[in-house]
């Protein structure tokens with residue numbers, strides 16, 4: 049089934065009109081962000097309100113390495129992922145001492161500190177205005193990543209790798225422990241598993257995915273700005289996941305697509321589009337509490353991973 | 354101290370306070386390998402608190418715990434499981450949203466990773482369900498089980514760890530007559546390989562299973578001995594009649 053999703057995405061690349069083609073590439077990168085968020089939230093049961101910092105770590109890690117240090121995209125991309133993972137490790141060691149609302153607040157504050165940092169170093173980051181990565185630098189091997197078709201296929205490839213990694217993780221022994229922690233942490237501990245260790249692992253993986261999405265966003269779209277470190281980008285992955293279905297493998301993609309087009313469509317009709325989107329989300333959560341794919345799984349298809 | 358050589362777990366001055374309340378009060382306790390030991394006592398005597406200290410679910414206020422001669426007083430609970438100490442909860446604590454199989458797969462996974470890397474989680478998990486008679490319901494959601502069956506699942510999770518010391522906290526609470534008979538047979542079987550520490554209210558079960566009995570009252574050991582000795586003990590009778 050997951051191979052089918054990838055095949056369908058590749059085919060879509062050839063049939064979509066130009067506007068949607070570009071939008072879809074963006075969506076796929078954001079969906080990687082959502083996949084990672086789901087590892088932490090949907091599978092391990094930890095609600096972070098600070099994931100923008102991991103996305104931004106990848107984005108700035110890659111962007112600044114190319115801009116300031118003149119690194120190639122091929123070197124800057126993995127560096128961005130490593131920045132996300134490393135920040136996840138540091139934040140995790142500190143924030144995982146708290147639980148529930150405490151964890152939400154601590155991650156929120158770390159992300160806020162990250163956002164302010166990106167503004168403070170305006171000399172390098174250009175703050176809210178941001179900076180662009182020159183087109184010439186946005187290439188890996190012979191691939192010109194600023195070319196729309198190449199960009200789309202690279203986004204599909206990235207999403208595919210991320211999805212398979214996640215599928216492998218949630219089916220692995222560690223994935224079983226993560227779900228157990230979500231369901232009943234105390235029982236999991238008394239069965240011999242160290243909850244801290246598994247939660248930290250989930251957070252680092254989640255942050256690495258976010259970092260990968262941020263790094264890819266930088267090289268594919270050539271723009272690096274502080275908006276991506278703002279609270280909005282911490283809330284978005286949560287909404288993507290809630291909408292698509294927490295604790296499902298491809299729910300986050302469905303959520304990202306819907307959310308993107310919902311915002312896109314309503315903002316063309318009214319300036320109060322955030323209100324409309326909010327109402328739509330509340331309605332959906334009332335009707336389908338487990339998100340779209342989660343509800344389908346409960347009602348009709350228990351086999352969906 | 355001839356008992357030291359064979360004692361599996363032993364405590365010295367073990368104490369636990371909750372605010373002003375002393376739930377466990379300087380308990381010196383020793384459990385021999387291969388025993389089935391019952392712990393009895395009135396409600397609130399400190400039985401659950403005492404075994405929670407043994408398995409590391411809560412830390413003691415004072416005192417020490419030795420397991421196979423090694424001081425484990427400060428060892429985190431999950432590391433004690435790796436040494437072979439399993440605890441089943443008095444208040445049923447299963448994974449209600451997961452299937453029965455997934456409930457036992459987790460402890461089976463732990464056991465295999467420690468002792469049989471490469472073993473099949475499915476085989477070991479199913480074997481644990483079989484021992485409590487729930488194998489044919491492996492794919493059902495655990496939260497839909499009757500209370501008695503949830504108790505049995507809780508025990509199966511403990512068994513799947515293949516513990517050296519199995520601590521059962523009021524396992525027969527809520528079980529029907531037939532299930533109790535089955536449970537007694539199960540404990541006898543488990544006792545072939547493991548030491549069992551059993552908190553139990555049902556005196557028939559205690560008398561049938563226990564080789565020795567420890568009586569707790571107000572957090573302290575009131576009496577200890579064979580079932581016959583305990584039955585004849587006047588202080589024990591007074592505590593039960595008074596409580």
Ligand SMILES: Nc1ncnc2c1ncn2[C@@H]1O[C@H](COP(=O)(O)OP(=O)(O)O)[C@@H](O)[C@H]1O
Pocket residue numbers: 371374376394395396397398399400401402403
């Ligand atoms: N977590 C806790 N916080 C405060 N008091 C507790 C806690 N756990 C147990 N107690 C108290 O400690 C005493 C012993 O409780 P417990 O060990 O559960 O007794 P038993 O299992 O013998 O019925 C009781 O008075 C109980 O109210």
Ligand SMILES: [Mg+2]
Pocket residue numbers: 400401402443
């Ligand atoms: Mg109790």
